[in-house]
Structures are given as structure tokens and as C-alpha cells.
Amino acid sequence: MKNILILIVALSLLLTSGSCKNDSFFELERPNQYPWNTVSELELAVRLPYLLLMGNAWGSPVGALSLRGYAESDISQYLNGITGSSYYNEYYTRKWETTVLSSSDKELELAFSYLYQISTATNAPLKLITDAEKAGTDVFTNMTITERETVKRYKGELLFMRAVGYWYLARTWAPPYNPDGSNDSKNFVLNLTYVNGASEIKNGKLATVEEVYTSIVQDLKDAIDVLPTSYVTSELSQRSRVNKYAAEAMLARIYFYMGKNVLAKTLLDNVINSGMYNLNDEPIAAFNKIAGEGSSGEILWEIALSSTSTKFDRIPTIFSKNAYQANGGRGTNWSQCAWACFTLSNSTLQQIGWMNKDLSVGPNATTDKRYTQTFIRLEAYKANPWSASANPTEYWTWQNTYETLYPIPVPIVWLDKYYRATTSGRRSNRPMLRLAEMYLTRSIISFKDGDKKGAAEDLNVVRKRAGLTDISSADITELAIENERIIELAGENADRIYYLIAMRKPIGIGDRDATKYSPILPPYSNYYWQVPEIEKQNNSAYK
């Protein structure tokens, strides 16, 4: 009996000693928490959405939208025999209805993911800020007046970026906004709060096109309310962070797209009349700088990367002459990827007067600075340049450049505005909002309103910078404005598609076979890509 007692006592002591202070035993020294405790730390949250818009090499939302829009439009042609991957072809052949992008075709899928990462990256700090506002307190303790203003600006930047994120989503994965329709198509999830837990995420709710655009417009309005007209940041490029005018320009862009031209014009007036921006610099000036080298006077907002960043968008490599490897722009440093496969379409070249029907150089080309600065014409391939018998004068006229893998037997005109910085081509700043676009948009709005004088004035600001003569208000036409816009904005933010939809005009077939293709007509109800399969498979919202 005594033995048993000793045993029981000893065991009890043992187990009790092990079980005491259970709670404190498991207490973590470093539990998870919000990473922001000061205003300067909140800066780290505000910076992220800008980066996410650039995404990564082959998944950049900016690059993906630009490629898709350019490739689907009427102003591009797909080069026969180019070694592009399948989905480039799918854009050109407009397979958005039938093609399910596989996980191997990462471009749009990655862009989709990055855009939602922008949503999350903005929702979390916005929740922190708005919760404090609701509670009537500061976001952090012991804030100074200056810091309160900074947080206000942060809120504006975050709202701006959330709007941009959903604007990009809406442009690819939802039918275009229909000013005359119900806009009740439900295509993707709209997350405006910081979601918690897998269940909430996996059982999302699809938003209508109307809801999405309402949200975008509201976010931008709210951003305009709180963003200052100018401020100084620690960024190397001051214009890599948005101000009130950038928000107004973005909202103007969206209003124009939504057919709300009056609202758009008011905002464009604000931007243009602010006096902060100009078209004094050469057309290439917006494209040939990296952060720290200043910005062209026309830049309202640009994505700027450091000289060592690895997060640069490579996608324009697919639709422009210059490859991301380029260092120094043209000449001996020129480079081209073998998978570059979209040039300007012949029909467009003829429309803008840059190429004649016999493929010779057109009448409007040589006088236009953009023809030589942001585009490049290559002559027809004649012989293997590397063979001993090849005569260098028979093929492209520049020396020491890279020849495409496939010889192209006809002259072509490439976009050549990307990767043009001499310091580090791949890290060239990417313009997101340029004053030229504002002038061109106000020009067409004025023209549609019957204000030909205003339309001509705005158009001529852009033409003048390009070295072209003015067009009088008597001679101005919608086509003239449209042609100017093609030349000025080709390849940027899918502008051609954007413009045609805003104008409720057919999206033409360009050089495509007329027996197989038809223009995409307003209201473009079926013109949108299916969200990636991985989203459908893992979100019961799509059941």
C-alpha cells in the first residue's frame, strides 16, 4: 500500500509539474499583427499597390492589358511565322469566348491575380484608416498635424489604386460599360473590405458591371477629395505617386469610357488648366528615362523602377521592336526578342498615311517625330544576313542589330517606345497618364459637342509637339483626331480598344481575313475574357 502511495504521489508531482502554467508556456514571443504602427510604416502599405500594378516579368497587369488590347485591336497585325506562344495568337484571333486560358498561359492569369492583390493591399490599410475615422480617433497615437495630412493623402492614393485595379479587371474580364444598358452582367468578385478567413473568400459574391463602375467612380471621387495637388515624396520619380490631377485624369478617362463626356471634360479642364504639365518635351522623352532622371513634362503618373529592380514588365517585348535586354535604346544596343510578333497593321498605316498601298513610306511619315522616335520601320528581308554572300544593303539598313528569327518579306512598322532608357532599358519608366491623352480626349469630346475650335486647339497641341503643322477648325475631322490618337497612344493601356468603345464605334478587323472576322459592335456585350479557371474552381461564387 505504501508503495502504491509513493507511486501515486510521485506520478502526481510529475504530471502536475508538467502541467503548470500551461497558458504561458504556449505564449508566443512574436505573435502576428498588423505591420504598421506609425505613419512612416503605413507608407510601406501605400507603396505596394503601385508595385503590384507592374506585377512581375510576365504577369504585369499593365503589360498584359496593353498587349491584349493592342493585339485584339484593328491597328496591329500578327506576323506570319513568328515564334509566339499560343495565347498571343489567341488575342489576335479574338478567342475570348472559346478559349480557356490554361495555367500554362500565365499572362492574363497572373495579371488577374495581381489586380486582386491590389484590392487586398488597399483594403487592409483602408480599413485601418476608416475604422479610426469611424471611431473619431487618429490612426496612430501621438500624430502630428502633418502626419494627419499624410494619412489623408495615403487614403487618397489607396482609393486611387483600388479604383485602378478594378478598372483593369473590368476592362478584360467584364463586358464594357454600356451607357444605354442595364450593366447587370456579373463577372467577377468585388472586394471592398478586408476579408477574413477562407470561407468568406471561397464563397464570394459576383458584382454587376454597374456595381463595379460605381465603385471605381466613387473611389476616384473620394481620392480627388483628399489628394493634394502636389507633394514631395522620397521616391526618385515624384510622378510615380499620384496627386489630385492624376486622380482627375483617371476619372476623366473612365467617364469618357462610360459615355459621360461632360463630366470627363470638366475634369480634363482641371488637369490641363492646372499648368503643372506641358508637352514641351520630345515625344520620346516620356519613355527614355529611369527613376532619378526626371520626367517628361507631360507625365501625370508613371510607374518608375529603380536601376536595380528585377520587377520590370517584359510583356511589351512581344509587341514592340525593342527587347527588354536593350541597354541604350537603339543602335548598337538594340535588341529584339524572337517572340516579338505584333506590328502596326497595314490598314492602319495606310489610314494614318505612314505607308502607301505599295508598302512604300507614306506621305505623313517622315515629318512626324513619332515616326522616327517612337516607331521604327524595317525593310523587307532579302537574304540571310549572316551568310557569306549576303549583301548588307539588301536587308535592314542599320548595322549590328538583331534579326528576327523569321525573315519578314515585307516592310513593317514596329512600335518602339519601350525599353528606351539609355541607362537601363528594361527599367524605363512606364507612362500611365500622359497629358497628350488628355488633350486628345478633350479634343474628341469637344468635336462631338460641335466645338471644332476647341477640338482643333487641343489636337494641335499634340501635333505641334510631334513637329506637324496645325489642322484648322475648318478642316478638323473625327478621323484626324482618331489618327492622331492612334499615333500618339498606340500600344499604351489598350488605348485603341478603349477609344473605340468610348466612342461606341465598331472595333474593326484590321488586316484580318474579312471572310473569317467581323468587327466587334456596340454594345460589345460578349467582348470580355473568362476569368481564369483557377478562380472559378475555387470560388463558389461562380456556381
Next chain:
Amino acid sequence: MEKIPIFYFSWQWKSFNVISLAMKLLTIMIFVGSMAVSASTYSQRSKINLKFENLSLAEILNSIEKNSEFIFVYNANFINSDLKRSISVKDESIEKVLNLLFQGENVSYRIDDRQVFLYENEELKSPGVANEGIISEQLQKKEITGIVKDSKGFTLPGVSVVLKGTTTGIITDTNGKFRILIPIDAKTLVFSFVGMKTQEITITGKSSYDIIMVDEAVGLDEVVAIGYGTQKKKDVIGSVASLSYEDVKRTAPVSVESTLQGMAAGVQVNSGSGIPGAPQQIKIRGVGSISSGTDPLWIVDGIPVTSGPIDNSYDGETSQSILAMINPNDIESIQILKDAAATSIYGSRGSNGVILVTTKTGKKGQTKVDVDIKSGISNWAKTDIGYANNKDYIAIMDRAFTNSGAGLYSVENSIKQLDGATETMTREEALATNTNWADVLSRTGSFYEANLAVSQGSEKGNSYLSLKYRDDKSNLKFNNMKNFSANVNLNYNLLKSVDMGFHLLAAYTDNDRLKSGDGKAGAGGWGQVNSNALPWMKVYDPNGLNGYWNSRAAVNPLAGVDPINAQSNLKTINILSGLNGVWHTPIQGLSLKGELGMNYVANGGRSWRSSALLINGAVAQESKFEISTTNYNAYFNYDATISKIHVLNVVAGVENTRSLSHNMIMRGEALVGAFPEVGTPNVLSGNTAMGESYLRGFFSRANYKLLDKYYAGVSVRRDGISKFTSANRWATFLSGSLGWIVSEEKFFKFKPISLLKLRGSFGQTGNTNIPSGITSDSWGINSGTSTLEGKNNTFLNSIGNSDIKWETTNSLDAGIDYGLFNNRINGSLAYYQKKVSDMLLAVTLPPSAGISEGQNYCWQNIGDMKSGGVEFNVNAAIVSKTTFTWNLGFNISTNYNKVLALDPESDANHVGMLQSGEGGINRTITKAGLQWGTYYMAEYAGVDSEKGIPLIYEVKKLEDGTTAHTGKIIPATAENMSINRMMLQSKSALPKLLGGFNTNINYKNFDFGVVLSFVTGNYIYNRLLQSSMTPNQGMLVANKKLLTDSWTKAGDKTYWPQVVAGLLYNYDSQGNPTTTGVSYGSDNNTPSSQYLEKGDYLKLRNVSLGYNVPKHLLSKYEIGNVRVYVSASNLLTITKFSGYNPELEIDQASGGSYSSFTSMPTSRTFMIGLNANF
């Protein structure tokens, strides 16, 4: 334990009244002073302190024995052991103590060092002679003498020598010698010693005998380690595989992990490359979870240790295995616990199996010195996997370009596509330059290793010390590793009833690693051999940077790893320290044990790449990582035998584990200065991170044995872990087991079967191999080059789930242990089934969750999976003679696996989980109803003999989400391949069958051993084959089959399609001709069963031949044993796999197994060694 009437080596507690003894012992204090080493004998050096009252002689003698090294030898028939005595002495000699004890008694004594012989006064005895006068005064006697040694030639003191059938006996003296007087007609002497096989020697006409005692290696009485204790092998009713030191040393392994390959049923070891220190993947009974880790728990001398790779890889360097730092020469035994009966005592950490490593300790007897020196050379087992040479390559690309209408291939164009290319070549130069890059980067490897172990033991304790130094030069140029380790094991009886032990293992590696990467950005090394290093490229160029051709273009593998251009050093230290104590409580059979263990692993990495490799200037990275795990436990062990038929063992205790980690990385770019260090760079970035995890468990186990043939066991463990919130922190894991030794039954009369044991168990285990911090959202900080303008930002790293709790694995195990012909043939057969429920699954989130791609999941307790299989092993002593022994071992096991359910969304959509594998590409599916990681890709259907295009089977989706052929064969366009992916049921990376074979032959002084292992039923996705069979734009290495085995003209019936550039054929997805090239995939992102290969192999893992130098040549040098041996590893692998090596890891994320750019051949090693004992 039965008392031997005539010899009392020790007394038993049970012979005393415990309580009264405890009271009496209160007055006893014994101290035996152990003097410094001198020429005097033990008896002369020892002084005794005694103080007791009214204690029996037997008790007194026993106490002296327990607290000194004296052993009393006497005949109970004439010593009145019950005689009560009181005595009090201080610093007295043994003689004085004996005089006092036997004062007035008719007893004399003779002292021979530690042995004290007691006998009646009038008899004259010699040392080591039994009391023959008492045994039989009437019989005529004869004298037998001899010496007893162990198998290594060391003399064995204390061996019992008994005349069979009598109580007459003696023990050997300190020199292992004995002399015994026995009746003239006596026939047999029995020699016995703990831990060794009992021997019976027939007495012939000889008067002198030399006896060699052999270790009890595989006997049923062998004691094996189990969780928190030991058990006789015969009594184990769980599935436990055991490896002895003999098994371990047979293959002269470089790491503890590789000792297991092919040696234990149900244990898969993927030994990977021959790079020193490279980790090896071990899976016990397949995989038991999807998202949680499936590596086993490693326990070294009772201490859970950090296992797995320790990385901080900068650019594809091989990771350093922590386990590889343990010296295999120090291993005494390894036990692999497989079923719940064996593992559930480890509760939450047991579901992947537990591997117990016991290191060597000193043995009682003389000081032993063991020296082992070996050295060897190595070469790659296979480097030719069909890559084309320069002329073939250019011919292939010419054909490709011509077929695509692009003229001839241009080497200049290929060079121009490389960033940073500074040198070019002409086609003519290319045709004249043939570089075998595998050879350029390779060399004959070599190593040498020296081991020294010193051990000694006595009644009071033992010690073991070993030192090891190894210097490896691998088959990759510039890849060198030095390894130094020391192991100390001390065990002492500090107090009368307290044993203490201390264990220290310290290992250090200095590893000059090589980076290995494909593509651009300064990569190089082996990865480039398989990707961008083309056979027509030059190695050197006098005008190039540092004399290399195009080093900045990043494709020159040698330029990329030459220390003049790149360095990557990793120094790792692994310290395992343990302190344990056992208190043998006054309660008979009850002891309390405490263990305190600390495992500290730390490394420092330093990588540097010069501006000769990088366009934007030199870069460097320095990193530090440390993880410290403290484990402390205390538990009772209670053994009781009731009425001789009931045997009970109970263990109960508590264990705490605290693990802390710290990680630091600092990176500098555009370095200023020529030194290979971060220094003062233009761009500096880095971060640190800390981790923590706490585990507490209460455990208990009871094993019951009835009549030595009926067994029952239960165990319970309640674990809590900091990885879960307090609401879900704790869980209980139970198991029960039963066993029955049928062969012990009277009705069992079939003599050839010496053992037939039926056993079965059912129990639960858990899995803690999940990340910390998954219950809440976590945020990360980006810094450095990946960010906007090089500035920092914060990001949501992962979404937490506060509701998660333990996953539970229910395991059923039923088996037979058998022995035939007196156990000369023995083994086991077992069936097991495991079902994991409430699986901790990293459920894929939709991209709309807004988490970065790699973290786009959330942990949930969702899903069920089951697995099972059969294991069989047999060991046979084919020949067992003194000069010739031949042993065989064979094991084989099967494994199946089936996912029963995943998360509701993916189950409802029948989509499963699509995890990315190698290169970020998805090639597998994990889906309810299928095997984990079922390969999922377009199914190749050969070549259209008219068009030369590749074809695939058209696929339709069935209602349950699985796929089936429609019966149509369609072009393998990228579009079709993407839409028509087939779930290739029954094809996965998990082998269906694996096992091994080993044999060991000893003939006279020679020994010969062979170990083979095999795996079958698994599949490998050969990404290297896909890459080399895809002529893109002449930028990747090509396979010569493109030239010899591909379609060239209509009517050709080939396996490989027409060679075209960029996989662009002028046929669309319906097979209609097109004017525009249509993509038929790429070298990577369009998986096809064309590149899925069987991973079956049979490997001759090791062949060894040893020669033991005859002892008579050694005896005069006082050398016990010298063995000279040669050994060859990885001599031969029979496989149809076309890559370097079929032993590839299973990717835990996707379930696939991939041959990638960084895959390497294994090394074939030849060594010669010398082992000597003193």
C-alpha cells in the same frame, strides 16, 4: 531474474523487505575511493567506508558490490548469508572489512584484484578456482583453463563459466582467464555474458580452451529501443524495423540517412545526388498527408532533433543535410517505428513514423580504441543522357530552321540573345568546337576520412569518445566539403540508486558549394549544362573576362562556378547535447527518468558573384540561420512481475519542447571593391525573421505480458502545441495493441517453426509538420531589388485560420513475426492501413483572395486520405559455422494511396488541387478518388505519319470529374494539350513496390557483403527530356534523337515528330493546314506524357570485401583486430529511366517527381579502408 545458487554477482531487491531495508539503509554510507591509475591493484587502492547495523552478510556483500567494483564469489552452502552483522569502518582496506565481517566464522578469503573468493578456512584455493571440495569431495577432479574473448579479440572479464547441469562455476578474471576444477566425467561448460550469445563447449581431451563470445545481435532477447524505453525484441508487438551497427557499417555510409536504403521494409530513401552533405528524402510507409510534412521524426538518444535540409541557398546550391552531420560510425542501432502501437507514444509527431538512433556507449571491460581510416575516389555513374555534340546540334537546328522556312541556324543569333554576351563565334568556329560541358564541369572525386573512438566501461559507468574528420572533393569541380565531428557519451552510477548520462554530439561542416541554375542572370554550374550551355560554345577565351568565353552571358557553366568568379560557402554547426538521469526508486521496479536535450543548428552562408558574371556589377549575399530546440521530459518506468506469469511495464511522463529559429539575409549589389563580401555595396538589402514553436505532451504506455506469450499494450498521449489557438490546442492520441506467440502454446508442436507471433494494433497519431503562425494573417516586408524604386513595402503574406486543429491519422496494423529452424530464418509480414482525417490541408484560394501566387492558400481541416500496404522481410543465417557464416536479408513492401475527400468546393467542382511543381508548372492533380499527385497532362499518341506532327488523345470529362478518351486522336497543339489533359490514373511518383536485398558472407578471415535496393511502380516527369527534345530557337541543349529518331518525310513511323523551330507546325488544332505557325507547346509549360517515364530501378548500392588480419600476427602488438576492406557504392543501377538518376525526390507540394535542369548524376564511389581495434 533467477538467483544462481552458487554465484552471486548481484542481489535482488525482491529478496528484501523493501521498507525495512529502506529504514536500515538510512544508516549506511559507503564510499569507495577510486584512486588514480597506478601499478597497484584495485584492492590495494580502494578504501571503504561502512556504517550499518544489524544487516545480513548477504546484504552487506551486495551493498559493497553495488558501490564498488568488488565481486564476491562464494558457495551459499557454507556461507551463512543470513548472519546479522553491525560494522562501522572508515577508509579501511577490503581485508580489514572482511576480517570484521567474518570474525568468528569459519571463512577465509582470497582477493584477486576485484574478485573476492570466500571459502572455508581449511581449504587452500587458488585464484579463479571454484570450491571443488564442496562441490564433490568424493569425485576425482580435472582442471580446465582458458581465456574468453569477444569477436574483436578483446579479453572478457566477468564471463560466467558454469558446468552444465550443475551450480558449479566461476567467472573469468580481469584478463578474461579462467581455471576451473570439475569432475573428470563432466561433458559441457556453459559460457554466458550479458549481451552475448550463450555458448556451450563440449569438453574433450583438451585441458585448455579459447572461447570467442559473439554479440547477441538478432536474438529475440535482444533489447531494442522504443519510445521512452526499451523492450526485448521478442516482446515488441508493434511494427519496428531494427538496424544494428553491423548493418550500418556494412555499407560504410556517408550519412545516417543512407544507412536505411534497402535495409528496412516500408522505408523509401531517395539518395539524390552524390554531392557531399546533400539531403536525402525518407518516407516511411508512403505519404500520410497532403499539405503537412511527411518526413519522419528523428530521435537521437532520446532527443528530438532538427532534421531536413538547412538551406539559405543563394542560387541553386545543394542544401546541407543536418542529419548527414551525424557520424554513422557512432551509431549503435537504429529503430524505425512504423505503426501506431510504436509511434503513438509520440502522439502529434508520430504519423510519419519515428526513427530512433542510439549512439554507442562504452562497454564494461578494458579501454578500447577503435581506428577507422578510409579513402576513396568517385566518378559520376552516368553523364551521357543523349545530348547532341556540336555538329549534331547544328545539324538539328539547321533542320529545325529549314523545316520552319527560316534558313540555317545562326550561332551568332543565339549568342545575341544572351544578356551580356561579349564574345561571338562564327558558324565555322562552332562546327570546329565540341565541348562536353558535363565533362568540363566534372572531375574525379576523392575523399578521405579518419575516425577515432575510445571507450571504456566499468561497474560504475562507461564512457565513449569519438572523433571524425572527413574531406570530400565531389565530382563537381570546386565543390569541396570538410566535416569534423565529435561524440561524447558518458554514463555513470553517480549515487547508489542514481544513474546519470551525458551525451554531446558536435559536428561542423565547411562546405564550398556550387551554385546551379539555368537561364540568365549570372547562373551557372550544373544547371547550365542541362540548359543553355551549348556544345559548340567555347570554354575559354584569352580575351574574355578571367580567360573565360562569354562569362557575362551566364551560359558558361565553368565560368559561373570558378572561385575566381563565384564563391558560395556554407559553414554549419550542429550541437546535440543531452543530460539524463535515472533514479531507481526504493519501490522495486520503479524508476524515474529525466532527459534534458538541446539541439542547436546554425549556419553562416556567404555567396559572391563577380562583375565578370554580371552586367550590373558584382553581388554578394551573406546569411545566418539558427534553430535551437530544447526538449525536456520526465517519466516513470515501472516494471513488475507478479506470480511469475504477469509482466507489466508502465511508462508515464511529460515532455516539453521549445523551438526557436532566427534567420538573417543581407544582400549587396553593385559591390564596391574587389573583395568577395557584401562590404559597402551601392544597394544593400536584407531582412531577419524569427520563428517559435512550443509543444507539451503528457504520455503514458502500459504493456502487459501473460505467460510469456500473450501481450497487450495501450498508450495515450495528450499534446498541445503553440501552432494552434488555445481552443484547439490540445488533442489526445490513443493506441492499443495485442500479441500472441502461438509457438509458445503446448498445442503448437510443429518444430521447424520456432517462433510464430501474431500481432495487431490500432491507434492514432498526429502531425506537427505544419508552419507556425497559420492561425492568423501574416504580413511580410519586401525589400531591395524586387520593389518599386528599390524601396520597401509591406504585403499580406498569408491568410490565417483560427479554427484549425490537429489532423489525426488512424492506423491499423496486423502482422506476423516468425522464426524457423531455431530462428535461423526469421522475419515478419505485416499489413497496414492508415487513414488521415480532418487533414490539415493548404486549400487553394481563388486568386480573388488577393494573396501572392505562392501563398494563395489557407489551412483548413478538410479532407481525408487513406493509404496502406503490405511489408515482408526475411533474414536467414544460411550457414552458421565458426569459420563460415552466410546471412541473407530481404525486404519488400507495397504501398497504395487514395484521396477520399478534399475541400467541398473542389470536390463539388470535381477539380481537385492543382499544385505547381518544378519550374512553377502544374503536372499533377490531387483529387478525391485518385492517388495523391496523380500525373495530369496531355496523353501522347505518337506522330501523324503523314504530317509529322505530334498527336494526343482527345479527352472528355466524366461526371465525377475524371477523364477518359473520346476515341479521337488530335494534334498536340498547345491549345489541345491545354484542354485535353488526362488524369493518368495509377501513375504517380509514389512507388508501388520497394525493397532491398543484402547478404553478408564471412569465410575464415574474409568477409563479403552486398546490398541492393529496388523501387518500382513510380513515374518521373523528365523535364530534361522535354527541354532537350524541344528545339526552340537554338538556345537550349538538344537531344541527338532529334537527328536520328524523328520524323522526316511522309510515311515515316517514328516516336518523335518532325523537328521544327519553336514547336510551330503549320497545322491547327483540328489538323488543318495553316499559313501561320501554330504552337505545339514549349520546352516547359505544356506537359505531355511523352516525357513521363517509369522510375523503376534496381541498384547495386554497395559491395564490400574485407580481410581480417590473423590475430596471431597482431597479438604481440596488442592489437585486437585489424580489418582491411574495399567497398564500392552505387556500382550499378538497372533502370529504363533515360535521365541521370531515377532516385529523385518526391515534391511534397505537387506530389510529382521531376528531372530538372539541376538534376545530377549519382556518384559511384570506390573506397579502401582500414579498421583496427586496440
